[in-house]
Amino acid sequence: MRAARVALVGVHGFGTxxxxxxxxxxxxxxxxxxxxxxxxxxxxxxVPETAAVFPGLPELLAATPDLELIIVATPIQTHAPLGLAALETDTDLYLEKPPVAxxxxxxxxxxxxxKSGRSVQIGFQSLGSHALQAIEELLxxxxxxxxxxxxxxxxWVxxxxxxxxxxxxxxxxxxGVDVVDGVATNPLAHAVATALRIAGARTMDDVASVETDLYRANDIESDDTSVIRIRTAAGLPVTCA
Ligand SMILES: NC(=O)c1ccc[n+]([C@@H]2O[C@H](COP(=O)([O-])OP(=O)(O)OC[C@H]3O[C@@H](n4cnc5c(N)ncnc54)[C@H](O)[C@@H]3O)[C@@H](O)[C@H]2O)c1
Incomplete structure (x- = not known):
């Protein structure tokens, strides 16, 4: 098997x-x-010596043909433009969570x-756990x-x-650009995505209602103390806090 040609956008923080x-x-x-x-x-x-280093995705794309996968691990507000630019180049996309704002x-x-026909995976790594399939089989x-x-x-504090x-x-x-970085949309989103998967909710039509209680203890614009109550279309309650 030939090794897939991959590019990484965002090399610090979670990029490491x-x-x-x-x-x-x-x-x-x-x-x-x-x-x-x-x-x-x-x-x-x-970064391996063989990897070329660019200041941004446009420069990278202009100089790097035949990519098969682009991984985007950058701040939330950049996910939409970078993700769309990646998909335009006929590569698969691994986009960190939360996908967009x-x-x-x-x-x-x-x-x-x-439209691109390519695969897009969001960085909710718990969805790759063998435990989920085991739970589904037990159910x-x-x-x-x-x-x-x-x-x-x-x-987590x-x-x-x-x-x-x-x-x-x-x-x-x-x-003026949406970031929407809070506990509900960022760390707790792993739990929400995993719970929805176990609940069998795969699309927006599978969700009947969403209620949130969002508070903050830190001096921030968004929530750090959060409750999310979801009811699936099948009537199952999902509570993440
Ligand atoms: N899957 C997980 O468990 C997990 C854990 C932590 C963070 N994340 C996600 O990873 C993403 C990045 O988070 P972080 O904490 O590493 O952020 P960060 O701000 O620490 O690092 C982001 C990196 O992206 C670079 N960057 C910013 N704009 C860029 C652009 N336009 N093009 C290229 N690079 C750019 C920055 O210079 C920096 O190196 C977020 O979406 C976050 O939610 C996922």
Whole structure:
């Protein structure tokens, strides 16, 4: 099998996890990291010597033919333009979560994905867990009875340092551009996505209602103390807090 030609956009922050993972996959002969893009140059030796370094995705795309996958691990407000630009180049896209900052942008991204015919995966890594399939099998076999509801509780404390780490952390918008970075849309979104998967809710039509209680203890624009109550179209309650 030939190694897939991959580019990574955003090499600091969570991008460093992608670099480690790409290193592991390269050693297994699965991928070749051919280029990275970030306005802040990568740390010395963090990127393979063979990977070209660019200040942004446009420069990377102009100089890098035949990519098969682009990974985008940048701030939320950049996901829509970078994700759409990636899909225009006929590559698969791995876009960090949360995918985009609004439902309108989500619909635009879905349309672009459909038009491109390429795969788009969002960085909700728990959806790749074997545990989910095992739970589905236990449910289907009746081993754990009838599902009455799903709840998930996140008890991580996000302190001042967390919200000071990046300009966009805890922001609703920057210069009029939606960011919508809060607990509900960012860390807790892993639990929401996983719960919806277990609930069998795959599309917007599978969700009947969403209610939120959003509070903040930190001096931020968005929520850091949050409750999300969802009812699926099948009537199943999902509560994440
Ligand atoms: N899947 C997970 O568990 C997980 C965990 C943490 C963060 N994330 C997600 O990863 C994304 C990045 O988060 P972070 O905490 O690393 O942010 P960050 O701000 O720490 O780092 C983002 C990186 O992107 C670069 N960047 C910014 N704009 C860019 C652009 N236009 N083109 C190229 N590079 C650009 C920055 O210079 C920086 O290196 C977010 O969507 C976040 O929600 C996912």
């Amino acid at each position: 996890h992608h670099l480690h993972n790409l290193d592991r996959l390269h050693a297994a002969g699965v991928v070749e990291l051919v280029a990275v893009a970030d306005p802040q140059p990568p740390a010395p030796e963090s 609004s439902l309108a942008d989500f619909n635009t991204l879905c349309e672009a994905a459909q 289907a076999s009746g081993a754990i009875g009838t599902l009455q509801g799903i709840s998930a509780t996140g008890r 996000r302190d001042r340092a967390y919200y000071k780490r990046s300009r966009w952390a805890g922001k609703r918008s920057i210069d």
